[in-house]
Amino acid sequence: MNPEVVDRLSVAAIEDFSVPERLGIPVRRHVSLAPLTTIKVGGPADYFATVQTVDQLLKLVRWARSVGLPYFILGGGSNILISDAGIRGLVIENRCRQVRVDPAPCCAFPRDDRPYLFAESGAAMAGVARQSIRAGLTGLEWAVSIPGTVGGAVVGNAGAHGGEVKDCLDYALVLDEHDEVREYTVADFAYAYRDSTLKRQKLLQAGFKPVVLSANFRLPYGEPEVGRALAEGYLAHRRRTQPVEPSLGSTFVNPPGDFAGRLIEAAGLKGARVGGAQVSELHANFIINPGGVGSATARDVLALMELIQTTVHRRLGVELVPEVQLVGEWT
Numbered sequence: 001m002n003p004e005v006v007d008r009l010s011v012a013a014i015e016d017f018s019v020p021e022r023l024g025i026p027v028r029r030h031v032s033l034a035p036l037t038t039i040k041v042g043g044p045a046d047y048f049a050t051v052q053t054v055d056q057l058l059k060l061v062r063w064a065r066s067v068g069l070p071y072f073i074l075g076g077g078s079n080i081l082i083s084d085a086g087i088r089g090l091v092i093e094n095r096c097r098q099v100r101v102d103p104a105p106c107c108a109f110p111r112d113d114r115p116y117l118f119a120e121s122g123a124a125m126a127g128v129a130r131q132s133i134r135a136g137l138t139g140l141e142w143a144v145s146i147p148g149t150v151g152g153a154v155v156g157n158a159g160a161h162g163g164e165v166k167d168c169l170d171y172a173l174v175l176d177e178h179d180e181v182r183e184y185t186v187a188d189f190a191y192a193y194r195d196s197t198l199k200r201q202k203l204l205q206a207g208f209k210p211v212v213l214s215a216n217f218r219l220p221y222g223e224p225e226v227g228r229a230l231a232e233g234y235l236a237h238r239r240r241t242q243p244v245e246p247s248l249g250s251t252f253v254n255p256p257g258d259f260a261g262r263l264i265e266a267a268g269l270k271g272a273r274v275g276g277a278q279v280s281e282l283h284a285n286f287i288i289n290p291g292g293v294g295s296a297t298a299r300d301v302l303a304l305m306e307l308i309q310t311t312v313h314r315r316l317g318v319e320l321v322p323e324v325q326l327v328g329e330w331t
Contacts (some may be wrong), residue, residue, distance in 0.1 A: 057211065071092055102117075116170065121149060132219055
């Protein structure tokens, strides 16, 4: 959308705070987004609000739609690169974090005794995985080592250690583009490797796109000791192999039959730098920002990503596809 159009819409919309105020949701202007991302990079939001409940999220999104104010839902801030120019419109920080285990319905047919693990879209995926283990459930152990929220994981079919969202998701509640809350099944998401129908709608650009509200995972009971041991193993593996500095998470999708990190290392790019952004010496598929907020710029990170793609293609003949999504105003 043309920034001038957005500015006109925004000014008209924000002149009336009555709806957000009644919901107890203050709206602030020109809020820096860098501290809210895992790489600590990114410009400001024109308008910024935080929601704590799904009811607040629903009502705020519907209000933004009614006044023509584009919105962007910000979860854990991983696997995204927000431009230095920031995001036009309203950024909604999603802190809807309720998680609970519900027994299987007695009328389930065909009979299925697996309980539901319900999680709101702003809950941290790693925390949801730990809660499932405490409840004696199995199937989400792989998620204890991944960043991001349930909403982002559902949209991107997040995964690790051979597991992914599509393996255990039963359905998610989504506010669709027609303002209706509906159930999306795994079939509706048409999941592929780190991809889904929602991700292909480019939800990571401010606009009037669908919003994931919550997810219901179907998980069997297992041996708690086995689950805890698996989780500890995955966490130990992460500590050994992934950087602790601010990063995007995995930068590129693994090509079929290979690993992006291996290819980047083989191309001689470990430690390569552009401005404040650097290819991690520990894991080459991680771009890090060692200096934190105010060090690397989004332009540095994007230039380093492009350098990696160009070099790997020239030297090894492989085209790396970004897993990271670009957000905001890019020229």
